[in-house]
Amino acid sequence: MNFIVWLIIFCEVAFWVVILLGLVTRYIFKLKKLGLFFLALTPVIDLILLITTAIDLMNGATAETPHAIAAVYIAVSLVFGKSMITWADDRFRYYVMKQGAKPYKPTGLDYAKNYAKNWLKHLLSYLLGTGVLHLIVYLINDASRTAALDSVIHIWTIVIVIDLIICISYFVWPPKKESKS
Template sequence: MNFIIWLIIFCEVAFWVVILLGLVTRYILKQKTLGLIFLALTPVIDLLLLITTAVDLMNGATAETPHAIAAVYISVSLVFGKSMINWTDDRFRYYVMKQGSKPYKPVGLAYSKNYGKNWLKHLLSYVIGTGILHFIIYLINNKSRTEAMNGVIHVWTIVIIVDLIICISYFIWPPKNKTHHN
């Protein structure tokens, strides 16, 4: 398997490992500063992936789908990283530490608004990610070496449009609370 594929897998696993280490250190070991240091490592992981991917491409590698997925991963991590950490933190505190209130799960119009907010984040990550991909295409300036980048841009464009349609549908038909009262 390609080195970049392994690096992406490593970075995704490392992202969740440092979050888990941060939460365990913060709540179970009661070391808030050390826990914060672990949580602060998440952007370092993204930087490692970005630098390694850039060096690989600048050294003449043909851009493959994993190179493009690295840009997607980085942009999604940048935009959603803090909210993913907060989501995990809330659930760790409630389900593992048995502290605080049950994490809020919106329904109806609140769910639709939350989905809309997340769609806007998806749009921002799309702009950042496709911007990175277009920049790489520009730097390499060789269509045969960057074909996979364009392929990922096209697929992601379809995904963001489908996600927008889903988002709009939630405003037309907001999800109802699944609990039934007899």
């Protein structure tokens, strides 16, 4: 595997490690400022990935799927990062610390509305990520070096359309509450 693949893996692992460190520091060790510091490191991880990927491509590397996935990762992390941290925070507080209310799990029309809200976030991350990929294609200006980026844009376009169809289906057939047998 090349350097960029390892960097993406490192950044994904580091993202969840700093979130876990932030939650453990905040709730178990009662060090709220240090916990916030760890949680605030998540955008720094994204910045490291962005800069390293850009340098690699500007130094003449042929864009490969991992370069494109780096753009996808960064866009998704920027758009969903806060909600992912909140999701982890709520569950850590409830399941590990045994504090607070059980995290809300919507059903029916509420589920459909929540899914639609997340689809809009997906759309925003798609626009940011594909915008970055299109910018890289434009800056490199060599189709033979950027074919992998176009391929990921194509696949992500299919995924966003499928996700929209799923979103619409939840308004037509909203998920029902789980029955307690």
